[in-house]
Amino acid sequence: MRKILLSCLALWSATVLAQQPAPTQNANSRFEQLGPMLPTPNTFRTAAGAPGKDYFQNRADYDIKVELDDANQKIIGSETVTYHNNSTDVLPYIWLQLDQNLFAKGSTGSVTRTGGVSENGMSFAQLQNLTSVRERSNTQATDKYGYKITAVTDAKSRTPLKYTINQTMMRIDLPAPLKPGTSYSFNIDWNYFITEYYGRSGYEFFPKDGNSNYFIAHWFPRLCAYSDVNGWQNKQFLGQGEFTLIFGNYKVAITAPADHIVGSTGECQNYKQVLTAAQQKRMAQAANSKTPVVIVTQAEAEAAEKAKPTDVKAKKTWIYKADNVRDFAFASSRKFIWDAMQTDVYGDGRKIWSMSFYSKEGNPLWGQYSTRVVEHTLKSYGNRTIKYPYPVAISCHATAGGGMEYPMISFNGGRPEPDGTYSERTKAGMIGVIIHEVGHNFFPMIVNSDERQWTWMDEGLNTFCQYLAEKEWDYNFPTSRGEPQQIVDYMKSDKSVLSPIMTSSDNVISLGPNAYAKPATALNILRETVMGRELFDYAFKEYARRWAFKSPEPADFFRTLEDASGVDLDWFWKGWFYGVEPVDQDLVEVDWFQVDNQDPVVAKAAAREAAQRRANTISKQRDAATKDKSVVAQDSTMKDFYNAYDPYAVTDADKKKYQDYLATLSEEERKTLETNTKTNFYTLSLKNKGGVPMPVIVRMQFEDGTDSVARFPAEIWRFNDVQIRKVVATSKKVTQWTLDPYQEIADIDTENNSFPRSSQPTRFQLFKQQQRGGGAPPNPMQQQRRTTPPPAVQGTGRNE
Known part of the structure; x- marks a missing residue:
């Protein structure tokens, strides 16, 4: 300095x-309003970011009967749909989503996957994956996957309706145009073969006992959204962009093998017919318990899983109802353990069921944590948005990792080792994914954004709330997304491989960092640094309140946060959401x-x-040793006035000038x-x-x-x-x-x-040259077990 x-x-x-502007500065454009980048406010959506006086949304009510064919791993269903046109437009046809056709021969989602075969070889798993892609391409003569639509008829007359299937979309031509304020009912019969679980839906097979856990989602033809922004949102399902759906009431009768336990969206209407007397008694206990009560025990599940799919001929039908939901999913297995508790989550006298369904492969982690995490998530998210309005929230254990969300039910990973031990990372990953997927009940199941177009509006906002809920679960929770430094490596990437957050879902490169981590980080920065917690929390809650059970667009989010906080954030949206600069x-x-x-x-x-x-130069310092040998030092006659003069002495003249x-x-x-x-x-x-x-x-x-x-x-x-x-x-x-x-x-x-x-300093290690190998090291639990006998663990039901 x-x-x-x-x-x-x-x-x-x-x-x-005034500072002179740099030749390449963009300050004026960076701090000008978004202006034409956002849609013009209108009577449907206001400039404040709220629904306008003419805002509308159509709805669809479903009455579905479905059978899970365990022996053939098949879904057989029929539905009656009543579609309500609340728009101001006359609709000559309606569009439905056939998402299972992603797996049909020739689907765009399968044939547009890219990649290559390496000459260095591949694993059997990679080969199987490539084979599955091949089987879903046009080069395969037959393909059993995808919907088989067997009938589309008028609900009253049973007259066949004309329909056209375009891959994952189906258009039904109506007998007469559907006028505003009217409704139309129709029937569809269909079936399809269930795929292996691929992260969203399917079955997980357990070779040891020959059974499968079924996680059934996007399983029935569902109405597309029709809105003031896009008209029909009938973009094809390519696998990455998720689902754009509308609200409705559901009555669903699920027929499954008699020894299966079924968890589902909604409330079961006939527990007395499908549960044993002992299970009904446990459920009554759970209804008044602040800790999870096991309804179906591990011993009961293990007894049931001794049967094979072909052994069980008897069936049971579980009847569920769900009101004002945008989708419906269910899980079914003879392997399921089930625990639950019904608690007053918000202290307002209204009780909500928190439940978990999991096979023994999930214990001891799932029995100890899952249902408690479900309740915590409802409380944390509800305090930041709106109180959870539904009667139940369910977490199901699906495979080792990842997760997927549907109204009131989610499919979540996180599995201990076969010996019951687990790493801290596995535990944190399981808790984190349960928080994330249960949290999706708020975004987008309640605040119903367009997932097919904008992944970040549900994943980014949800990941942000997950980050906060994780810290509320455990102050030292190892959060993986949300802290600013955690996004640095992604933002360092070459711009050629980066997408703006404001990129359509199917076109996003690096979906996880882009649509989950970066928007979550951006919101954390707004809350902690740009706006402050008080202003941000109020504005974020106002957004959730305004758009609960409605369908917001990005502009509605941007405008609401500014409107409710009084903070101009257009420069922030431009930099973080519309750009890729770091x-x-x-x-x-x-x-x-x-x-x-x-x-x-x-x-x-x-x-x-x-x-x-x-x-005080280096030469001066070294010459000091011989300064007495200089000519002037040794000969006083060589000195004059200036040898004694001190230019830095303060004189009387200096003092007078100062006065x-x-x-x-x-x-x-x-x-x-x-x-x-x-x-x-x-x-x-x-x-x-x-x-x-x-x-x-x-x-x-x-x-x-x-x-x-x-x-x-x-x-x-x-x-x-x-x-x-x-x-x-x-x-x-x-x-x-x-x-x-x-x-x-x-x-x-x-x-x-x-x-x-x-x-x-960056540390480096000294090491001896030696052969390395032996696989992954044991986790700390396993290491301790090898030296110390494990303590008795009560309540997990695991047979060591």
Whole structure:
């Protein structure tokens, strides 16, 4: 740092001097309003981000009868659909989604998958995957997967209706155009073969006992959404962009093998017919318990799983009802353990069921944690959005990893080792995925965004709420998304492989970082750094309140957060949601100034110090040993006036000149001079190397060991988004400056955040050359078990 003395007048001039714009600056465009980038407000959607007076949404009510054919792994169903046209438009036809056709021969989703075969070989699993893709291509003569539509008829007359199937979409031509405010009912019969579980739906087969767990979703023809924004949302299902759906009431009769346990969207209407007396008694206990009660025990599940699918001829029908939901899913297996509790989640007197269905392969983790995590998720999300309106929330254990969400029910991973041990990562992953998938009940099951178009509107918002719920579950929870530094590696990527968050779901590259992590991080930054918790939390809750059971668009979210907080965020949406530039602030230099009060005592002392510092060269230091041998030192006749002259001595003339100067000052000017004489003025030179303007947060470490943090909003870049200077005044001397000291803004390069520059060593290991192998090391639980007998664990039902 450089110390420069200047006059008081010059200092104040420097602080107000306008900065010259950089040749390539974009400040005006970065801080101008989104304007034409957002749709024009209208009577359907207001400029404030709220539904307008003419907002509408159509609905569909379903009466479905379905049978799960366990022996053939097949779904056989029939439905009566009543479609309500609440729009202002006349509809000559309606569109339905046939999502199982993703797996049919020639589907766009399968034949457009890309990749290659490596000459280095592949695993059997990879070969099987390629084979499955081949079987779903046009080169295969037969393909059993996808819907078989056997009938489409008018509900009253049973007259066949004309329909056209275009891959994952089906258009039904109506007998007469459906006018506004009217409804139409029709029937569809269908069947399809269930695929292996692929992350959203299907079956998981257990070779050891020959049974499968079924997770049945996007299993029936469902109405597409018709809105004021897109008309019919009938984009094909390619596998990545999820589902755009509408609300309705459901009555579903699920017929399954008699020894299966069925969990589903909605409330079961006939537990007395499908549960044993002992199970009904346990359920009554669970209805008044604050901890999970096992309704179907592990012993009962293990007894049931001894049967094979072909052994069981008897059937049971489970009847479920669900009102005002946008979808319906269910799970079924003879392997299921089932626990539940019904609790007053919000302290308002209304009880909600939290439930879990899992096979013994999930214990002891699932029995200990799942249902408690379900209840916690409802509480955490409800406090930030709206109270959970449905009567039940279910977590089902589906395969080892990943998860998928549907109204009131979710399919979640996280599985211990066969010996019952697990790593901390497995435990945290299971808890995290349950929070995430149960949390989807709020986004998009209640706040019903268009998943086929905008993945981030459900995944990003949900991941943000998951991050907060994880911290509320355990202060030290190892969150993987939400903290700004966790998105840095992604934002460092080459721009050619990055997509803006505002990218259609099927076109997003790196879906996880883009649609989950980056928007969640952006919201965390808004909450902690840009807006503050109070303003953000209020605005976020207002968004959920406005759009509960409605279908928002991105502009509605952007506008609501600004409208409810009074904070202009257009610059933020542009940088984080519409662009791919990273954050990289560079603290280039810090200049140190103090006011020159023209006191000769101070001025000449400073000048003396500066002169001595300049003269203290390495040569001077080494010549000091022989200074007495110089000619002048040894011959006094070579000395004159200047050998004794001290240019830095304070003379009477200097003192008089200073007094004369003080006499010219007014009383106010004298006070200003006295107040600021001991103040340190620092000019920070900053560059915005990344492109995204963000708040400037700088930590000052003082000479006395204390520190302080100065915060400047992003608008500091509004006149020049490339480079700026900022004056900071302190009463103490600063020894170290650090930008973004608490890692708040996802700065991709922290090496240029310090002045003077500081660096941390990178450690390296010394090792002996040796053969490595042996597979993954045991987890800590396994290591302890090998040395210490395991304690008795009550209630898991696991046979070690």
